[in-house]
Amino acid sequence: MVVLVQKYGGSSLSTVDKVRAVARRVAATGRPTVVVVSARGDTTDDLLRTAADLGEPPENAAAARELDQLLVTGEAASAAQLALALLCLGVPAVSLTGAQIGIRVTGRHGAGLIDSIDVTRIRAHLLAGDVVVVGGFHGVDEHGDIVTLGRGGSDTTAVALAAAVGAADCEIYTDVDGVYTADPRLVPTARKVPNIRPGVMAEMAFAGAGVLHSRAVELAAMRQVAVHVRSSTGADLGTVVAGELETGNPVVAVTHDLDVARVLIQGSGADLAAEVLDILARNSVPVDLIARSGPHEDEFRMGFTVRGSDVVEVRLALERAAKGGGVRIDEDVAKVSLIGMGMLSRPTYVARMLAALATADIPTSWVFTSQVRASVTVPRDRVAAAVALLHDEFGLAEEAA
Numbered sequence: 530m531v532v533l534v535q536k537y538g539g540s541s542l543s544t545v546d547k548v549r550a551v552a553r554r555v556a557a558t559g560r561p562t563v564v565v566v567s568a569r570g571d572t573t574d575d576l577l578r579t580a581a582d583l584g585e586p587p588e589n590a591a592a593a594r595e596l597d598q599l600l601v602t603g604e605a606a607s608a609a610q611l612a613l614a615l616l617c618l619g620v621p622a623v624s625l626t627g628a629q630i631g632i633r634v635t636g637r638h639g640a641g642l643i644d645s646i647d648v649t650r651i652r653a654h655l656l657a658g659d660v661v662v663v664g665g666f667h668g669v670d671e672h673g674d675i676v677t678l679g680r681g682g683s684d685t686t687a688v689a690l691a692a693a694v695g696a697a698d699c700e701i702y703t704d705v706d707g708v709y710t711a712d713p714r715l716v717p718t719a720r721k722v723p724n725i726r727p728g729v730m731a732e733m734a735f736a737g738a739g740v741l742h743s744r745a746v747e748l749a750a751m752r753q754v755a756v757h758v759r760s761s762t763g764a765d766l767g768t769v770v771a772g773e774l775e776t777g778n779p780v781v782a783v784t785h786d787l788d789v790a791r792v793l794i795q796g797s798g799a800d801l802a803a804e805v806l807d808i809l810a811r812n813s814v815p816v817d818l819i820a821r822s823g824p825h826e827d828e829f830r831m832g833f834t835v836r837g838s839d840v841v842e843v844r845l846a847l848e849r850a851a852k853g854g855g856v857r858i859d860e861d862v863a864k865v866s867l868i869g870m871g872m873l874s875r876p877t878y879v880a881r882m883l884a885a886l887a888t889a890d891i892p893t894s895w896v897f898t899s900q901v902r903a904s905v906t907v908p909r910d911r912v913a914a915a916v917a918l919l920h921d922e923f924g925l926a927e928e929a930a
Contacts, residue, residue, distance in 0.1 A: 530655060532696045533558055536565040536665065536687035540704040541761035542607055543570030551702075551761065552614035561655040563694065565665040565687040566611055568603025576600055588841070593638035597667070597677045601626070604664030604683070612662045622660040625650070627675070630661075632668030632686070634676040640813035641676035643668060643685065646693040655694075663690065679813075681734075681742020688745045692752035699749065699756050701741060706760035707768035708733070708740050710782045710925040715913045718926035722768055722781065727756075729781055729868055730770045732902045735815070736866035737786025746770060780869040780878060780923040785912050789864045790837040791895065794847060796829035796854035805831060808846045814839045817864070818897045818904060829854070832895065834864060834906065863912045866904040867919065878923075879903045885922045891915050 535555065542548050548569070555564055568576075576599055586592035608624035615622035627634075631647030654661050665683030670676050678685055684701060691699035708730065711719040725733075727750035734743035740758055749756045749770065759767035794805060802821050809816050814835050821831040835843070837860050848856045867882055879898055886893050886907070891914060893905040907915050920926065 530561045530652075532563060532655065532691075532694045533560045533698060533700070534563045534565065534687055534691040534694070534696045535700045535702060536683055537567070537611075537761060538683070538701075538703045539567040539570055539572065539607075541702050542566060542611065547761075548610055548614050552611060552618055552620070554702075554761070555611075555615060555660060556618050556620045563651060563655070563661045563663060563690055563696075564611065565663045565683055565690060566604065566607045567665055567683040568600075569607045569610070572603035572606070573600060576603060590638065594674060597638045597675045600677055601664065601667045601675050604666050608662045608664040612660075615660055615662070620660055621658050622662055623654055624662045624664070625654075626664050627666075627668040627686070628673070630663060632689075634668035634670055634678070636676065636813055638674075638676055640679040641668065641670070642813075643678070643689045646689060648690075648693045651690075651694060681745055684742045684745035685748060688749045688752070688754055688756065691754045692748065697755060699754050701756060701758050702761035703740065703758065704761065705740060705758075706763060706765045707758050708738065708770075708782075711916055711920045712738075712785065715785075715916050716783075716920045716926075719920065720926055723766070724769050724771070725781065726870075727770055729870065729901055730756075732866075732899075733782055733784050733868045735817075736784040736868060736902060736904060737788075737864060738782070738784045738868075740768075741770070779871050779875055780867050780925065782868045783916050783919045783923070783925065784866045784868055785916050786864040786866075787909065787912065788836045788838055789834050789860075789862055789906065790840050791832065791834050791859040791862050791906055792840075792847070793830070793832045793857045793859075794851055794854065795856075796851055799829060799852070801829055801850055801852075802831055804850050805847065808843055808850060809835070812839070812842045812846070814843055818895045818906065820895065834862075834895065861909050862906045863909045864904050865907055865912065865915045865919065866902050867923070868902055870901060872898055872903050873900050881922060882919060885918055886915060889914065889918055891918070 612622040612624040634641035665686035707721040709719040731746040755771035819833040
């Protein structure tokens with residue numbers, strides 16, 4: 530079987546008419562199809578508000594488990610509704626949860642990692658002619674408990690399923706028609722990129738581009754699955770994440786991330802770096818822009834950025850690790866990044882980035898560079914100006930030569 534995997538985000542399913550439109554698109558594929566869906570519209574936010582209205586639960590594994598149990602009802606409902614819409618069109622369809630298709634997950638509640646997938650049941654339904662509609666964003670752990678995958682979990686579910694069933698392509702349908710050189714809401718001249726390398730896309734996603742999640746892109750690259758980002762309302766081919774991007778400009782895009790907190794830890798002299806990084810790793814918290822004091826200094830100092838939404842998970846543990854020192858957390862910052870290839874080989878690009886921002890009186894700090902990304906932190910209220918300025922500075926509104 531040549532299987533097609535499609536994923537539809539919540540905005541693509543937010544109304545009954547949109548669910549019917551997606552059903553018609555799925556029915557027209559003419560191929561054995563697996564569809565991964567997110568919760569419809571604002572369902573996840575509504576469920577989180579409901580949980581908050583119930584009171585302040587303890588910050589422990591028991592409460593995290595119940596929150597996962599609650600949140601996945603949105604994906605289960607979305608999958609069943611799309612399956613019903615397909616049945617109304619005369620298309621055989623079945624909705625399945627992560628547990629029903631054997632998605633095994635490791636890690637803590639709210640930030641699980643897919644460990645394995647048993648595709649036996651999916652293959653049986655596909656051979657019977659059914660469209661398989663899967664609720665994304667979750668699986669089950671070794672105890673049979675539901676564990677959600679965190680941000681971008683449905684993207685990751687779709688790519689993992691595509692790899693597991695041997696699909697060469699995975700189509701991600703969303704409310705935008707592809708990947709752009711900057712957020713079009715901030716930069717009207719932003720240009721759609723028709724093809725992009727997986728490594729570059731992964732950096733864009735990690736640095737704040739909200740079209741795809743970095744874990745999904747990394748998995749696609751490892752398993753050689755081409756990802757097509759397309760609009761759920763049009764026929765445009767969108768952006769293909771695979772192969773090589775031919776461009777005369779090493780800078781591909783400017784991204785921004787508002788979910789950022791800058792953390793500074795000071796201690797009495799003992800080297801706490803390994804302990805600090807272990808705390809972040811045990812809580813599945815990605816860390817970026819790391820700097821630390823040298824081995825011969827009297828005082829230990831370490832700075833880094835994390836997602837602002839992860840601060841609550843690690844604040845107390847970091848304060849305990851400081852052992853009487855101090856932990857300062859600044860959430861009034863954002864991260865702006867140049868994404869491209871050969872950034873370390875072209876230090877002039879980082880110099881231009883910093884000079885352009887300085888000329889516009891946009892203060893920067895905590896610079897990070899790699900071959901595919903150069904990032905700085907800026908004040909949160911200057912993000913829009915910084916993104917527009919750098920998009921213009923590096924000529925990203927112009928077609929690649």
